[in-house]
Amino acid sequence: MSISDIGTGSHILIIPYPAQGHILPLLDLTHQLATRNILITILITPKNLPTLTPLLSTHPTTITTLILPLPPHPSIPHGIENVKDLPLGGFKAMMLTLGDLYNPLLNWFHNHSNPPIAIVSDFFLGWTHRLACELGVRRYAFSPSGVFALSVIFSLWRYMPKRVDETNESEVVKFCNVPNEPEYPYWQLSPIYRVYVEGDQESEFIRDGFLADIESWGIVINSFTELERVYIDYLKVEVGHDRVFVVGPLLPPEGDVSGRGGPTSNDVLSWLDKSGSEKVVYVCFGSQTVLTNKQMGVVANALQKSGVKFVWSVKEPTVGHDAADYGRVPTGFEERVAGRGIVVRGWVPQVAILSHDSVGVFLTHCGxxxxxxxxxxxxxxxTWPMSADQFSNATLLQELKVGIKVWEGANSVPDSDELAELFRKSVSEETRLERERVKELGKAAKEAVGEKGSSVGELDRLVANLSH
Known part of the structure; x- marks a missing residue:
């Protein structure tokens, strides 16, 4: 039987959470499932429909859309359908609002001539497990986070650790049940968990969602066996079955690495072509994080003092950020580093940049x-983790010896001299061992998604399970 025949005849529903970091890997998974002849319907809100254009053009007969408007919520202004456009603090409201799609989805299922036999939905949509149970189909939780971070998240919501001193944000919380017994100051735990109030309807809805993830028929994770083997084994024990499918790295199809998410920034790639092998530092803090002007000044000073070549992707202020206080590149900085570095405002082709031979180091928020x-x-x-699972991710990188700690926290400000020295050191022979280790892991990642690789086997096992 060929790969394309594995899922013949099976129809599943995919439900993403409307944030770029969640949508994109789930769409990459959708592509992989479509190539294995699974019939797919993707639930999408009207504003996010353009995100699906490449996928729909690649699989015009295999993938269809279910377009449902975002239900109203007093905390979400009319017309906003994506987390990146929400006011600060609107994340929780989005999770609750999406729960109101329950009845429209129930009606759609009951009126469909060939309803899906399974639901694959983001782990922020735990309520879809209850929907699946009512419909008599299987629900698979999709985790855009890694296995280690997911283990910490599940441990939080299942065991609900408490502080001894309710006023001490630095009190350490230990996860003794997770391998290597990670521990974090309270302020680094999930912000959703930290605002949990027992008995509060909204808080209980969110907790029930995460517990439903644990109870779901299966869990699909964007990671690979060679990266997180010990945590995969632990998670299977924690959820009580082996239907944990580790299918990453989920990356855009070949040929789509430059254009994903927006137009190609040819100037960046052309500049990198002239910059030498593995000598460029790429600086980017993801699609959500906007640095304060003080943080911007420290990064700029460090880049200038270090003497390294660099590409700096600057996220400009969005809803909830005062443009006077956030995201401003210091006056004259670009002129002072002309020829040695470039600043790009807005979207950049990150996969293409990281894959370029000239890029050797990445200052990241650890998304x-x-x-x-x-x-x-x-x-x-x-590593400079800011929030959510990023602290767990940074821990894993340091444990694997492929990440060097810079700083921690969205409100913290590192010393510019120390950061400059880290930039200089990172592209020198002083980090040779770390570079060798990341090359080993990179080769393991490529093998995982290559012919007979571990993630390919996991994808086939997932499709067989979906089609059962």
Missing amino acids: WNSIMEAVAAEVLML
């Missing part, structure tokens, strides 16, 4: 997609 892309590209990481 999981960025980590997967950097590992696959064999690029050493400097």
Whole structure:
């Protein structure tokens, strides 16, 4: 039986969470499932429909859309359908609002001539497990986070650790049940968890969602066996079955690495072509994080003092950020570093940049997609986690010896001299061992998604399970 025949006749529903870091890896998984002849419907809101254009053009007969408007919520202005456009603090409201799609989905299922036999939905949509149970189909939770981070998240919501001193944000919380017994100051735990109030309807809805992830028929994770084997084994024990499918790195199809998410920035790639092998530091803090002007000044000063070549992707202020206080590149900086570095405002083709031979180091906020892309590209990481699972991700990178700690926290400001020295050191022979280690992991990542690789086998096992 060929790969394209594995899922013949099976129809599944894919439900993404509307944030770029969640949508993109789930769409990459959708592509992989479509190539294995699974019939797919993707639930999407009208504003996010253009995100599907490449996928729909690649699989015009295999993938269809279910377009449903985002239900109203007092905290979400009319017309906003993506987390990146939300006011600060709107993340929780988005999770609750999407839960109101329950009845429209129920009606759609009951009126469909060939309803899906399974639901694959983001782990922020735990309520879809209850929907699946009511419909008598299987629900698979999709995790855009890695296995280690997911283990910490599940441990939080299942065991609900408490502080001894409710006023001490620095009190350490230990996860003794997770391998290597990680521990974090309370302020580094999930922000959703930290605002949990027992008995509060909204808080209980969110907790029930994460517990439903644990109870779901299967869990699909964007990672690969060789990266997180010990945590994969642990998670299977924790959820009580082996239907944990580790299918990454989930990356865009070949040929789509430059254009994903927006137009290609040819100037960046042309500049990199002239910059020498593995000597460029790439600086980017993801699609959500906007640095304060003070942080911007420290990064700029460090880049200038270090003497390294660099590409700096600057996220400009969005809803909830005062343009006077956030995202401003210091006056004259670009002139002072002309020829040695470039600043790009807005979207950049990150996969293409990391994959370029000239890029050797990545200063990152430790979002999981960025980590997967950097590992696959064999690029050493400097870690500055800001929030959510990023602290767990940074722990894993340091444990694997492919990440060097810079700083921690969205409100913290590193010393510019120390950061400059890290930039200089990162492209020198002083990090040779770390570079060799990330190259080993990068080769393992490529093998995982290659012919007879571990992730290819996991994808086939997933499709067989979906089609059962």
